Amino acid sequence: MTDLALLAADVRAAIRAGGPATDADFEDLCLAIAGAQGRLREGDADGLDRIEPVPEGAFKLMTVACFPPSEAEAEFRTSGTTTGSPGRHLVRDLRLYRESALAGFDRFVLYPPRPARVVTLIPPGEARPSSSLSRMVSFALECDWALPPLVARDGDSLALDRLLPALRGAGRDGEALVILGTSLDFLTLLEALAAAGEAIRLPAGSRVMHTGGEKASGRELSREALAHRLVAALGIAPEDAVEEFGMTELLSQAYDAPRVTGGGPRRLVPVPWMRSRVLDPGTLAEVPAGATGLVCHYDLANVHTAVAVLTGDLATGAADGFSDVRRAPGAAARGCSSEASDRWTHSRTPTS
């Protein structure tokens, strides 16, 4: 077996164990993977600072893989909505992604009492094979559910004719649901409920898992506002509005799941086999909790590509995760002809 194959076995074992036993174990494994990937810096840095992270944009500019691309079992693509050009993440081992995604989902979303049924507003992987999120949904659908899963999706549209009866039925029958959707999907659902003048009361134990996806939709809604409206419209507890944070470039996720991550301010906490550090963009030194910087994820499941991914997301650091994620708007405009954001063409040329 190659070094990476051996390391992948270690990662799989760590996932099955609920994460590396200690921070030092995590660091050792992460450094071993980075070394095998050729991404350790020379010099006197310590710990995770020894790893040279791969910028998120590299997935758009080049093939990021420590294996022949022909051996990829899947190819996930970014939408390119933010930059205009798509990126790709070649997945060498889909089973590893499945284990990572499902273990995180189980821990942060399927906390007790386990819901009886899953309803997804997100198309499953068969419909969108290049979407890492859709693939994750497919994994979730394959879990052991007391009631048959419902895919409330017809092509690009929500299948409201199936979704709304299912929601009403759950309220009537007392069978708790978990509903998976992007922010945009949930916004569509909220609008449908509002149009019908209907409020659903889902049974206790029900929850939603919402994830990004509002970018470039023209219907942006803050995470907080979305969660607040979901709580009101579906009759769930605020703690049961779970946010999932994932990226095409990662095989692990972070969650804002208060029933799992405990009290304090709401924040995204990575699965135990991933660390998310908030770094000073000027120096790449980790910022103290409460300060803002660029988020860098150290995902052991990325054993075959880039174990450390520096994102273009600005966020506020927390002791065990991060919050207030937003895209870095980029560097300053330049040139004598550069303009402020309120350039006067805006009235005629709306930005997407």
Next chain:
Amino acid sequence: MDALPHADELTAALSGLAAWWLSPGPSRDAAVAVVSGSTGWPFPHAAEAVRRAFSPYTPRTIAGIVRAGGGPGPRPGYLLAILAGRVPAVAANAVIRSLAARVPVVLKPSSAEPEFARLLVASVRAVAPVIAPRVALLDLPSSDPRLAQAVRDAPACLAYGSDASVAAVVALRPGLPTLVGAHRESFVLAFADALRDGSAARRLATAVADDVAIYDQSGCLSPHYALVELGGLPPHAFAALLRDEMARAALRVLPAPPSIAEVAGVRMFVEECRALGGLVLPGPAGIPPAVVLLPPGAPARPGPGLRVVQVLPFEGEPDPDALLPRLAGRVQGVAVAGDRSRAHPRAAAAFAAHPAHRPCRACAPGRLQRPPASWPENGVVIERALSGFRP
């Protein structure tokens, strides 16, 4: 607007205006302080930016452009100058050169930095009252429909801005003359003899760093790229020298504190360059500033500004089409470095072979940001264009 004064009176008024901005004093310093607050540049940097806006305009050079602008051709009733960016020279040039052509001027302040235009108009009223009736301010927000109407009505327009903004201006005034200043950038072309030894290379690096530092690389004459011929000091050694000299320049021309989002943008840029095989040399306290040495043959990437320079090695004759493909038709200035007798013919041959990269201004390194009074910004000599106006 009234007719303009006689040439001598005009020269005196414009000279007085330039002198006021070039002479430290309570009123001038208060104006510079406002520019400092508006741009984020520390006071000495803002003062230097203002100085560079007016230092080309000595009484002698003003007399010259007043003569050049005094031709017998018909003139537009006035010029509407739509400003952009943060560089004070843009507004100063529009006022002085338009008036030199005997054309009154209306300034629409830059939305990125609106204060200098306001201060300039106020200073005209205060120190050059004879021309005050010929200088006005159109201080409207970009979304105000009266601005669009003013663009339609203006007999002549000088439009700076993004490509989209300039295109919108042109579209509003079909058939009417519009001098455009859309996005342009500058670069350094260094032949091997400019890097023949360490001291020559350091002189070059110092000069380039000076051109980069002023306005925090936000001017169209700010170099973002240095094309460096192989055969002299190795490119990585020159990149290190340039990094060091940019650090020194940051002590002479203090930068505006960048926002965290701006630094994040620079970070993502340099890390992407590193991933593509580039060598990243950050400043002593991190980025920005930074010098990025790209692998041989790799084309430049859209730079983030904020004092980030890409060094691109080349061998043989320079091929700006290949190394700077995005700059086709968008080169404002080129600083040519090397022995004059050899470098200039080679540069001329390169631009003849690659006309899309022919610059509006060519000069020595360190001179890019010190253009003469009558330079052809965007390929146009304003006072000549206006005095040769055809309605």
